[in-house]
Amino acid sequence: MRKQILALLLIVVGLVSLAYAVTKTLIIHNIGNVYTVGVEAYWDAEKTNRVTDINWGSLYPGNSSTKTLWLYNPGTANVSITKTTNNWNPPEAQNYITLNWNPDVKTLLSGECLQVNLTLTIDTAIADTNITDYSFDIVISATET
Numbered sequence: 001m002r003k004q005i006l007a008l009l010l011i012v013v014g015l016v017s018l019a020y021a022v023t024k025t026l027i028i029h030n031i032g033n034v035y036t037v038g039v040e041a042y043w044d045a046e047k048t049n050r051v052t053d054i055n056w057g058s059l060y061p062g063n064s065s066t067k068t069l070w071l072y073n074p075g076t077a078n079v080s081i082t083k084t085t086n087n088w089n090p091p092e093a094q095n096y097i098t099l100n101w102n103p104d105v106k107t108l109l110s111g112e113c114l115q116v117n118l119t120l121t122i123d124t125a126i127a128d129t130n131i132t133d134y135s136f137d138i139v140i141s142a143t144e145t
Contacts, residue, residue, distance in 0.1 A: 038079060038142030040072040045113055047072055054138070056120050064121040071116055071140065073108040079142035081105045086137050093134035096126035107145065 034041055034051050041051040047070070056065045073079055083101055088094045102117045118138070 034138045034140070038073075038075065038144075039081060039108060039140055040074055041140060042070045042072060042113075043068075045070050045115070047113065054118070059120070059122045061122050061127040062124040064119050066117050066119045068115060068117050070113050071105065071108060072113040073110055073142065075142075075144070076110050077144045078107055078109050080145050081108050082141050082143070084139045084141070086139060088136045089134060090131060092129070093126075093131050094136070096123040096129065096131065097121070097134065097136075098123070099138065108142065 034054060040047070043049040043051055051069050054067055056067070059065055071081065083099075083105075085094065085099055098121045100119050100121070102119065105114065105116060108114060
């Protein structure tokens with residue numbers, strides 16, 4: 001009976017070890033800085049809490065995270081808005097991470113405060129790399145129209 005229990009125990013330990021060896025878990029950490037030029041970004045429509053960085057939390061390959069912010073045009077002229085990213089660390093992270101916003105803002109009227117959802121998506125292929133941490137800057141610029 002003891003031999004059977006020992007054999008069963010060894011089988012269970014072996015299966016657990018095999019399952020652990022096959023499972024790949026990758027958690028990616030990031031806090032990205034947000035820079036604005038000619039426009040302001042806030043966490044609320046009342047414009048009381050300015051956005052300076054975004055903590056996306058820990059994301060697994062194939063996951064995404066959405067953060068809602070408000071873009072405000074404090075100027076007296078309408079502006080066209082662009083969003084770019086830069087200062088990727090490591091540089092190759094930009095091949096596996098995408099940042100989109102909805103709606104796709106083109107113009108912000110004078111005094112307008114518009115809700116925007118930024119969505120960060122981690123490509124599943126990042127699991128085949130050594131990338132476990134990354135950082136980048138989000139640059140939101142306004143040009144007078």
